[in-house]
Each structure stands twice: as structure tokens, then as C-alpha cells.
Amino acid sequence: MRFVRNFLLGAVAALGLVLPAVAAERAIIVLDGSGSMWAQIDGKARITIARETLHEVLSTLPDDLELGFMTYGHREKGNCADIEMLVEPATGTGAAIAAAADGINPKGMTPISDAVRLAAEDLQFTEQKATVILITDGLETCEVDPCALASELEAQGIDFTTHVLGFGLSDDEGQQVACLAENTGGKYLSANDGDALVEALTTTVAQIAQAEPEPAPEPEPEPVADYNYKPTASLSEGGPDLASDNADLVWEWYKVAADGSQGDYVGTDYNSDFEGSLEPGDYIMTASMGYASSSQPVPIEAGKVAEPHFILNGVILKLHPRPSEGAEVDDNASIEIRHAGEYVTTNYGDTNLVVPAGALDVDVSIGAATVTRSYDVAAGETIDEDVIVGVGLAKVTSLYVEGMPVEADIFIEVFAAQKAIDGGRKSVAYQYGGDLDFELAQGDYVAAYRLGGAEGEVPFSVKTEELTEVAIVLDAGILAVTTPGDKYVEVFGAAKSIDGSRKSFHYGYGPDVQAALPAGDYVVATTIGDAVTETPVTIKGGERFELTVEAAAGKTK
Structure with a gap:
């Protein structure tokens, strides 16, 4: 990239040397x-x-x-x-x-x-x-x-x-x-x-x-023609010439560098009926439509009209992504196109593109559901296909207890239910919030949730064209701890394991520490100076427990 930039900047500097000052x-x-x-x-x-x-x-x-x-x-x-x-x-x-x-x-x-x-x-x-x-x-x-x-x-x-x-x-x-x-x-x-x-x-x-000054008026020679080149293009060899009046067909032309490669940019124009004029000389021209293109040398001779023809080796790809049979096209569907394994572009919704011929792989995604289509297409052909992704809707609702929705940003991650040989599961999608929608392919899943110290999993299944309601009931309450200043607070489960340790559910620094916790018994440990205050608390589902730890070690209320 640095070489290209230096070359271009050098070209501008050169222009400053050869053109008259104006x-x-x-x-x-x-x-x-x-x-x-x-x-x-x-x-x-x-x-x-x-x-x-x-x-x-x-x-x-x-x-x-x-x-x-x-x-x-x-x-x-x-x-x-x-x-x-x-x-x-x-x-x-x-x-x-x-x-x-x-x-x-x-x-x-x-x-x-x-x-x-x-x-x-x-x-x-x-x-x-x-x-x-x-x-x-x-x-x-x-x-x-x-x-x-x-x-x-x-x-x-x-x-x-x-x-x-x-x-x-x-x-x-x-x-x-x-x-x-x-x-x-x-x-x-x-x-x-x-x-x-x-x-x-x-x-x-x-x-x-570096615009050149206006030259002295000279008698204009009799024009040989209004233009001296008129290009045409087709998708395939022997195929019909492309017709374009919406700027879909693009022509670009460049000077030829000393080594015969593409040199300085000259101009761009559009559409199939284009007729242009260039100074006599050697050029490299490129014709492109969508993502298919072709380049070739084009000599322009005085008094003659060059009529180069370009073969783009392209195909027309028309894909209509639908969540299910008979459903409307999903305008938010993502369509990723690869040619011979190389990424070409990503389009959204109803797709009508010209792409290179050959091996094409297309990933069509709606929400977290994806299907892949593979094609081997000859130049000039058209693919026109409805792509049925097969999507169902899982509506995940989170509740502290029945009738009490979670308004905080609970984290929900959806995994495929089937485990791999190492015990892991594939993550499919995730969001934050107590009331969420997931567009998923038909199959079995697990919704893993986490809010403060409350976490767990809820299995569910999705079917194409159906709504699945998934209720996550945390059976949890809120613990709110107030400390004198930025004191360290850690919440442990009351029960000890066989080695005498206790499970840590949450920690933070005062003066205000708040966490959602599953219903049950806990110990709140607060570090004030060199003293650690431990206070037993009981959390009930759907309720808030407020604890104030005073500055004097050992005193709580």
C-alpha cells in the first residue's frame, strides 16, 4: 500500500514540473x-x-x-x-x-x-x-x-x-x-x-x-466523428450484449504504464449505450457489472472508432430469503456470497446481483438460523431461487418469581442442546434483557441465564413457523448491602463443603453493593480495616433484603 501511495504522490509532483504555473x-x-x-x-x-x-x-x-x-x-x-x-x-x-x-x-x-x-x-x-x-x-x-x-x-x-x-x-x-x-x-x-x-x-x-491554462483559440479541425470508442459487454462468450440504463454497467479506463501494466486513472462512465472520446494512444479498459469484471488493452487511433467487446464471465444470482414456505421475503436476512472460497460480498433481503461464474457458496441467515447453498454455475446462467431458512421464534421471559418480571439486564445465552465429545455445547446466540426474542432453526436448545449470583439453564425446543414461549423463573430476590465507604463485600452460601469452604456468589465494593441471589441462606462478609464482619441473611424469592454494615467491627443492623 505504501508503494502505491508513493507512486501516486510522485505522479502528482511530476505534474507540477511539466505543467505551466497558473x-x-x-x-x-x-x-x-x-x-x-x-x-x-x-x-x-x-x-x-x-x-x-x-x-x-x-x-x-x-x-x-x-x-x-x-x-x-x-x-x-x-x-x-x-x-x-x-x-x-x-x-x-x-x-x-x-x-x-x-x-x-x-x-x-x-x-x-x-x-x-x-x-x-x-x-x-x-x-x-x-x-x-x-x-x-x-x-x-x-x-x-x-x-x-x-x-x-x-x-x-x-x-x-x-x-x-x-x-x-x-x-x-x-x-x-x-x-x-x-x-x-x-x-x-x-x-x-x-x-x-x-x-x-x-x-x-x-x-x-494543476489545471492547464486556456490555450489560444485555434481553428477546430473537421470532426471525424462525435466519438472514437463504443464498448460493449456480455456475461458469456457468444451471449447477448448487456443492456443497462441504470448505471449497472461501469466502464473505467486507464493509461498504460511503461511496463505495460495499468497506469494512471483516466475516467469512468456508465451504461451500455455509452459513446466516448479519448486522445489517441494506448489504454487499459475495464468493464464491470456487479461483482463480475473484465479488463483488456484498447488502442485508440485517430480517425477511427474502437469497439472493444468485454466478456465478464458472470452469472445473475437472484435469491429470495424466506423464514418458511409461503412466508414473505425477510428484508433483514443476511446473504454472504463466496466465489471459489473467497469472500465476495454480503447482501440483505431480496438479492439480485451479478457475480463471477464458477463455484459459489452462499450462507443465508435469518436471526441465528443459517442455511448454505452451493452452486457451480456457467457464465451467462441465472440462479433464481427461494431460500427457505426454516425459522421458529423462541420468546424468552425472565421472572424473579411467578408474576414478577426481571427488569434488569439478565444475560441469556442460547446453546445447542447436544454436547460435543468434550462436553461443550455450541453457542448459537445471546442477548441481554428480561423479555427477548430469538429467531432459531428447528431443533433442541438450552437457555443459560445469569443475573448476579443467580444462574442456571432451561431446555426448550423450536419448530419452524411456531412460537415457543420459554419462561425462566429464577426463584431469586435482591440483596442490597450498604457499607461505610468503599468497603469490600463478598456474599457466600451459608452451607460449607466437606473441606470447610463456602461458595462465593457475589462480591463488590461499597458503599452500595447489590446482587440478585437465588432464595436461600447466605453469609455477607464485609472487610472494614483489619476486621471482617460476617452477617447471616436469608433471601426469599421476589423480595428485597437490605443490610447496613456499621463502621464499628462486628456491628450490623
């Missing part, structure tokens, strides 16, 4: 500071990757670039007005922007549209040329249409442009924010890891910082 544009970077930026990519939080990217990319900027920095969702949860300009546009702000990004603590909403509008207004976009670079890992959550906003800003601005860097967005999600760029003449770039984000931001900022 007056820099004014621009603002808007960084997503919403709570979703804590999600991880390859074990590292997205906000951390974004911070590192800003440090590396901005360290190479020209001193005369006027650049500002704005964020949103970083101070409050649920507040669509939580937008803040952290660094006003000025020259030499690279270090200040990187430092400001280090201080962002993601936590709130994603008011993309209002943030872009405020950035445009700060740049006086109705009076002069202005550019906004939006880095986001989520979609608009504040009920403003980003597409309509982009059209409005384009109509009002002198020369206003928004570039959007979609960080960790799926293709479908990317298209919901790409219009911010497309409607203002900007670019939408997708980045799914740190390397890709460095590349996308480097490309975008370099275009702003």
Missing part, C-alpha cells in the same frame, strides 16, 4: 464525519484511512492552492444542522486540514446536500469559479434531494463543480450520490480501500491544483 482555483474538501465512518475496512476504521489519506495527499500540494475544509455529523447525534467549516479556504492550508481531520470524532447524521450548499456559498459560487470535493461513505439522511441540489447549484453558479469520492459505497449506493458530480460537470470516483482513496483524492486535487 492561478489556483478555490476549493473546499467536505469530509463525512457521520457515525458510519467508524466502520472498518481490512481492520482499520474508515475515518482513520481518510485521515491518513489527507496527510499524504495534502503534503504535496502547491503553496498557492486556496483550499478549505468542512465536515458534518461530528458533534451531535441526530442533528442535520451539525455542519462546520474547520479551515477557511486559503493558501498553505494542507497541514491545518490534516490536523483538523485528526480531531474529528464521527457520531451523527449525513447532511450531504446542505454541506455542499454551504461550501458553495462560502466559495461565492455565484460570483466566481468554485469547486467542492465531497468524501462520503454514506447516503443523504436529512431528506434533501442531492440530485436536485446539484442542478440548482449548476444553474446558479458561474463555473461550479462538485467531485464526489464514494468511500466504501456499493455500486447502487454510489449512483445515489454520483448525480452531485454529474449534474455539475464533475466526476464520481469509487474507493473501497485506502489505496483507492489515495488514488481518487490525488487525481481530483491534482486536476484542481
